[in-house]
Amino acid sequence: MTNDQILQFSEMGVPEACRECIIRDVMAVDSIEYDEAMEVFKKIAKTNRKGMTRAALPFYTGFGMAFTGGVASIPLVFELNSVNWFNDNFVTAEMPPLEDLETYLEVGSASWGWMEPILGQISFFLLCMQFARSQLQNLGIRPYYNWQAERRANYLVSQFPQYDPDFLRNYSKIDKLAEPHEMSD
Numbered sequence: 518m519t520n521d522q523i524l525q526f527s528e529m530g531v532p533e534a535c536r537e538c539i540i541r542d543v544m545a546v547d548s549i550e551y552d553e554a555m556e557v558f559k560k561i562a563k564t565n566r567k568g569m570t571r572a573a574l575p576f577y578t579g580f581g582m583a584f585t586g587g588v589a590s591i592p593l594v595f596e597l598n599s600v601n602w603f604n605d606n607f608v609t610a611e612m613p614p615l616e617d618l619e620t621y622l623e624v625g626s627a628s629w630g631w632m633e634p635i636l637g638q639i640s641f642f643l644l645c646m647q648f649a650r651s652q653l654q655n656l657g658i659r660p661y662y663n664w665q666a667e668r669r670a671n672y673l674v675s676q677f678p679q680y681d682p683d684f685l686r687n688y689s690k691i692d693k694l695a696e697p698h699e700m701s702d
Contacts, residue, residue: 527687535688536562542681561680565673565689566697572665573694590636593628595621600628666690 518526520541526534536558543554592599597618604610608631618624653659670689674682 527684530687530691532688532691535684535691538684539680539688542684546679561673561677561685561688562692562697564676565669565692567672568669569692569694572669575661576694586639590632594632594636595625595628597624600624604628604631 518537523534523537523541527538539561540551540554540558543549543557544551547554547557549557593603594600601612604612610631612618613623613627618627666689669692670686673685673689677685
């Protein structure tokens with residue numbers, strides 16, 4: 518590929534092109550061959566991954582809380598032992614007689630009186646947050662993600678000041694939080 522093609526693909530966020538830009542820059546700056554430049558790139562990539570788990574922690578936490586809340590809501594509405602425990606510890610409402618709690622739907626009907634406000638409020642809150650998030654996305658704003666990506670890019674540039682900062686920034690910003698991008702050769 519020509520340099521122009523690689524630069525164009527790099528600006529489009531193609532990870533392999535970002536890597537190739539850095540490798541060619543390392544070759545030019547350090548006057549070394551491709552294989553040696555690839556080793557330097559591996560150090561750059563490893564440096565870019567430093568602190569990535571910590572940066573991803575809010576996303577993992579949000580996922581974990583949403584998943585746990587979703588799974589926990591089912592027994593808290595429909596499973597008699599969970600409903601009784603929640604009622605005894607948090608609600609203290611009078612429950613119907615046991616003969617009226619023989620099916621999951623009867624239990625759900627009994628618990629719905631106090632679970633509806635909780636689940637309804639949480640649902641409305643999440644709906645509002647989803648709407649707010651979609652409006653931020655329409656504006657091209659991702660506050661935390663953009664902040665941590667910019668911080669990581671600045672750190673990478675500060676660790677390798679001899680190389681082109683735009684190439685390093687592009688590479689840093691395309692690297693995934695959860696796991697490194699598997700690049701083809």
